[in-house]
Amino acid sequence: MVKFYIDGKEVVANRGETILQVARREGIYIPTMCYLSKVKPIESCRLCVVEVEGVEGFVLSCQTPATPDARITTDSKELYEHRQNIMKLYDVNHPLECGVCDKSGECDLQNKNLEFRVDSQEFSARDQYRPIQDWNYLQYDPSLCILCEKCVHVCNEVIGDDAIEIEYGGYKSRIIPKDAETLDCTWCGECVAVCPVGAFISKDFKYSANAWELDRIPAACAHCSASCHLYYETKHSSIENPEPKIYRVKNEFEFETLCGAGRFGFDFENREAKKDEEAFKRAIEAFKRADTIKFTSFITNEEALLLQKMKERFGYRLVNDEARAYQRFLENFSQYSGKSLYTPSLYDIEDSDFIILMGSFISSDNPAVRYAMTVSQKRHRSEIVNFHPVEDDLLKPVVTKFVKHEVGSEEAALSMLVDILCDEDAKKRAGKEWLESFDIGYLSAESNIGEEEIEDILKRLKMKKRRGAKRFTLILGEDLYTHPRAENLAKLAGLVDRFSEFDVMLIPPKTNTLGVALICDLDEEEGEFSIGYNQKGDFTLSALGDGDLDMPALNQQEGTFTNIDRRVVPTNVALPYEGYVLNDIAKELGVSDKEYTIEYTKELPKEKGYKEIEFDELDNEFLNDGTEKRGYELEIKKVNLSRKNIEPIEELPEFNGTVIYRCEPVLQFSPFTNKAHQLRTKGKLYASETFLNDLGLKEGDKVNIQKDNITISIEVERDGFIASGAYLGRFDKNIDTESLFKDYRFTEVKIQKV
Amino acid sequence: MNGLEQFKDRNVSQNYYRVKIEPYPKTPWERFKRVVRRSLRLELFVGLKITLMEMLRFKIHTIQYPKEKLPISPRYRAVHKLLRLLESGNERCIGCGLCEKICISNCIRIDTRPDENGRKIPTEYTINFGRCIFCGYCAEVCPELAIVHGQDYEHASEQRAQFALKEDMLTPLDKLKEQKEYPGFGAPTPAADKLIKKTPLAY
Numbered sequence: 001m002v003k004f005y006i007d008g009k010e011v012v013a014n015r016g017e018t019i020l021q022v023a024r025r026e027g028i029y030i031p032t033m034c035y036l037s038k039v040k041p042i043e044s045c046r047l048c049v050v051e052v053e054g055v056e057g058f059v060l061s062c063q064t065p066a067t068p069d070a071r072i073t074t075d076s077k078e079l080y081e082h083r084q085n086i087m088k089l090y091d092v093n094h095p096l097e098c099g100v101c102d103k104s105g106e107c108d109l110q111n112k113n114l115e116f117r118v119d120s121q122e123f124s125a126r127d128q129y130r131p132i133q134d135w136n137y138l139q140y141d142p143s144l145c146i147l148c149e150k151c152v153h154v155c156n157e158v159i160g161d162d163a164i165e166i167e168y169g170g171y172k173s174r175i176i177p178k179d180a181e182t183l184d185c186t187w188c189g190e191c192v193a194v195c196p197v198g199a200f201i202s203k204d205f206k207y208s209a210n211a212w213e214l215d216r217i218p219a220a221c222a223h224c225s226a227s228c229h230l231y232y233e234t235k236h237s238s239i240e241n242p243e244p245k246i247y248r249v250k251n252e253f254e255f256e257t258l259c260g261a262g263r264f265g266f267d268f269e270n271r272e273a274k275k276d277e278e279a280f281k282r283a284i285e286a287f288k289r290a291d292t293i294k295f296t297s298f299i300t301n302e303e304a305l306l307l308q309k310m311k312e313r314f315g316y317r318l319v320n321d322e323a324r325a326y327q328r329f330l331e332n333f334s335q336y337s338g339k340s341l342y343t344p345s346l347y348d349i350e351d352s353d354f355i356i357l358m359g360s361f362i363s364s365d366n367p368a369v370r371y372a373m374t375v376s377q378k379r380h381r382s383e384i385v386n387f388h389p390v391e392d393d394l395l396k397p398v399v400t401k402f403v404k405h406e407v408g409s410e411e412a413a414l415s416m417l418v419d420i421l422c423d424e425d426a427k428k429r430a431g432k433e434w435l436e437s438f439d440i441g442y443l444s445a446e447s448n449i450g451e452e453e454i455e456d457i458l459k460r461l462k463m464k465k466r467r468g469a470k471r472f473t474l475i476l477g478e479d480l481y482t483h484p485r486a487e488n489l490a491k492l493a494g495l496v497d498r499f500s501e502f503d504v505m506l507i508p509p510k511t512n513t514l515g516v517a518l519i520c521d522l523d524e525e526e527g528e529f530s531i532g533y534n535q536k537g538d539f540t541l542s543a544l545g546d547g548d549l550d551m552p553a554l555n556q557q558e559g560t561f562t563n564i565d566r567r568v569v570p571t572n573v574a575l576p577y578e579g580y581v582l583n584d585i586a587k588e589l590g591v592s593d594k595e596y597t598i599e600y601t602k603e604l605p606k607e608k609g610y611k612e613i614e615f616d617e618l619d620n621e622f623l624n625d626g627t628e629k630r631g632y633e634l635e636i637k638k639v640n641l642s643r644k645n646i647e648p649i650e651e652l653p654e655f656n657g658t659v660i661y662r663c664e665p666v667l668q669f670s671p672f673t674n675k676a677h678q679l680r681t682k683g684k685l686y687a688s689e690t691f692l693n694d695l696g697l698k699e700g701d702k703v704n705i706q707k708d709n710i711t712i713s714i715e716v717e718r719d720g721f722i723a724s725g726a727y728l729g730r731f732d733k734n735i736d737t738e739s740l741f742k743d744y745r746f747t748e749v750k751i752q753k754v
Numbered sequence: 755m756n757g758l759e760q761f762k763d764r765n766v767s768q769n770y771y772r773v774k775i776e777p778y779p780k781t782p783w784e785r786f787k788r789v790v791r792r793s794l795r796l797e798l799f800v801g802l803k804i805t806l807m808e809m810l811r812f813k814i815h816t817i818q819y820p821k822e823k824l825p826i827s828p829r830y831r832a833v834h835k836l837l838r839l840l841e842s843g844n845e846r847c848i849g850c851g852l853c854e855k856i857c858i859s860n861c862i863r864i865d866t867r868p869d870e871n872g873r874k875i876p877t878e879y880t881i882n883f884g885r886c887i888f889c890g891y892c893a894e895v896c897p898e899l900a901i902v903h904g905q906d907y908e909h910a911s912e913q914r915a916q917f918a919l920k921e922d923m924l925t926p927l928d929k930l931k932e933q934k935e936y937p938g939f940g941a942p943t944p945a946a947d948k949l950i951k952k953t954p955l956a957y
């Protein structure tokens with residue numbers, strides 16, 4: 001704690017905090033052009049200079065921690081002139097095209113020019129020919145670029161793509177794709193978000209609207225369980241059509257990061273829906289007849305609660321395989337960890353010194369976790385170990401050790417981890433049977449995880465601990481929840497959480513899986529007549545617009561999600577919806593007596609950690625110092641520990657022949673992302689170079705994928721981001737991936753070229 | 755003498771005089787007598803005398819509208835026009851949206867998109883003349899002098915909307931030569947050249 005003064009105001013800095021960070025937290029204004037809170041100080045603009053009493057010259061406030069009792073002045077005549085000159089230099093040859101620039105109205109250069117009253121120019125330089133670059137979703141105009149380097153830093157330090165760099169050349173300097181002719185990255189669009197001027201823009205948004213005409217709707221991203229905070233920006237569709245339309249998505253880029261699906265996949269609304277009374281009557285009849293409701297986790301907490309209430313009243317079976325698997329995993333985990341939920345959040349991952357990731361193809365399963373890992377790696381060189389059968393090239397810059405294991409041998413891998421991470425107590429707790437079945441030679445041979453690899457991990461861990469590492473995180477993904485041995489895996493994970501310094505995080509596979517798992521009482525088996533909600537049933541309710549009764553998509557609803565941080569985050573209505581909602585059905589059936597679905601927010605089950613707070617009381621913002629004020633965090637309760645021993649390790653399953661994986665390509669999560677006009681694409685079999693060579697296939701070939709009596713005809717595409725294996729996604733609803741992958745995420749198939 | 759003296763003299767009663775009004779007739783008989791008196795004295799023609807004399811002299815002061823029209827102030831604000839560049843005939847409007855923003859009755863709307871050369875173009879431009887108050891802010895804010903007020907005050911139509919579309923306001927290409935520069939609000943002042951500071955160039 002350091003006490004010092006800014007402009008006479010007494011302030012206190014925490015350890016390591018810079019002058020600028022303290023000033024921002026305290027609401028004292030220091031102008032900057034290149035400073036971005038979530039990356040290391042870039043120090044390219046020199047606008048943030050301040051005067052310190054007794055120190056000759058100016059001091060860069062963005063990188064200087066305060067000294068005790070320093071007296072700092074943020075504004076004086078000299079500072080003003082210095083800053084004014086910097087702004088004049090930025091303006092040299094900056095095209096005077098504010099009239100058409102997309103950034104006009106929210107441009108840092110415009111703002112600071114007005115602030116420092118730049119009304120004439122003394123400096124000049126010879127203008128250069130720098131043509132506009134066209135990069136897929138993005139466009140880069142070098143002549144508008146002020147070379148603040150925010151985009152380069154965010155791409156390297158937060159995203160981990162490391163796809164762009166600066167080509168130095170004096171006045172000719174510009175941003176170029178790193179080691180490539182053209183940009184090939186995961187298209188997160190974060191460079192567009194952080195660009196203070198109109199140099200990086202979204203091609204889709206270009207020239208379609210001005211910053212000041214758009215209405216901002218704070219919401220939560222509906223695509224994955226990170227439920228990132230974002231703003232939908234809407235305006236009337238056109239002169240002829242006054243209906244609002246989402247033009248773009250913006251985020252609080254200073255503090256949080258959005259992936260490409262969130263940024264570009266925004267128009268997944270169910271637009272044409274109307275109040276179809278006939279269909280509604282049929283729906284009510286179907287509900288009276290049905291004994292099962294099948295649904296996915298792309299629903300709000302309140303809808304989940306409505307489904308649960310319907311179950312309590314009419315005894316429906318609630319079927320949601322993916323959430324059920326997660327729920328079971330979480331229950332078993334709790335019984336051995338003693339906590340009702342996992343503890344780490346994304347912030348904890350950012351602060352972790354040692355991370356082990358298992359069972360998740362993270363760059364497409366949950367990009368937010370990937371970004372958090374990148375931050376931890378770049379900020380304090382954390383060790384990141386990844387266990388997975390598929391080699392993900394996107395993680396290469398981040399992962400310090402990749403352990404490739406055989407498909408299906410997660411139990412062996414987790415057991416080996418328990419062996420090195422936990423002490424004798426834990427092994428005693430695991431029980432004699434487990435200990436006897438733990439034959440490291442056999443496991444190592446069958447899983448293809450070398451004993452020396454495990455020793456190497458232990459060595460790295462010890463090294464980190466010697467250097468004062470404090471936070472350790474084990475991140476587990478969907479491979480484990482769907483694994484035939486999921487129950488035992490969950491128990492082992494619980495042991496790790498309880499008996500080692502590692503905190504375990506269980507990534508919820510879909511947007512609101514955690515919420516559904518906590519709120520709904522899920523069943524295993526389907527009955528005879530089912531209602532499908534966003535799933536095919538005998539009567540289908542669909543937000544995709546292809547069912548028997550329309551439902552609102554998640555950008556047309558208000559409600560809450562329970563996200564990966566165990567946080568209940570609110571989302572708001574961005575687009576109007578004129579059809580029926582689930583609450584209407586519940587009202588008709590006599591289950592609900594509320595007018596709006598959000599009146600259920602305060603009724604979410606308290607015994608699971610939810611709080612009794614009205615929807616309208618929930619915050620949805622970030623504070624000046626980056627504190628996330630969104631909704632509230634679930635309370636973690638104590639759970640009685642199970643006394644049962646852990647089952648012995650089963651013989652590892654053998655996967656021979658051609659094995660494919662189930663995951664989505666980057667930029668896709670579900671049929672909803674695939675509905676968005678920028679991301680729309682046909683589902684393919686995405687294969688690595690080695691996979692193609694092994695089967696003698698070429699990109700563009702048509703193949704038949706066969707398993708049992710199911711055949712899927714599909715085109716093959718080469719995916720440069722994976723080094724081995726092939727995968728199928730579920731985002732294209734025309735391809736019946738579900739029936740191929742009944743439970744586990746890997747499956748054996750026969751692939752024949754057509 | 756600066757012409758303000760007349761306003762400084764606040765003793766407005768000095769030129770007043772009392773009008774002699776004969777008493778009103780009270781009984782019907784008196785009223786009848788007044789009608790007869792007025793009719794026989796041909797008072798009507800006293801009033802008409804001037805008119806008749808002017809007619810015979812053919813010194814007519816009336817503007818013969820619609821054959822004749824009074825010149826109106828260049829700053830008159832009638833229905834808007836969208837101008838073109840004189841040399842190329844291209845539309846001046848760059849679609850910056852400032853008119854849309856500044857419009858206090860919120861009656862302007864523009865649709866824009868990039869054209870095939872990557873430039874921003876307004877695909878459609880409308881003004882809701884049912885709401886427009888002809889304040890002239892749009893013309894004043896326009897950086898390109900593209901949206902201006904016209905001089906044409908004769909607009910009769912079945913619907914107000916018939917003036918409001920882009921093709922109604924835009925100068926037709928064949929009438930480009932007749933397009934006049936707008937001197938109203940927003941146009942450069944006569945001294946504009948002197949106020950400009952030149953940006954230095956390195957070549």
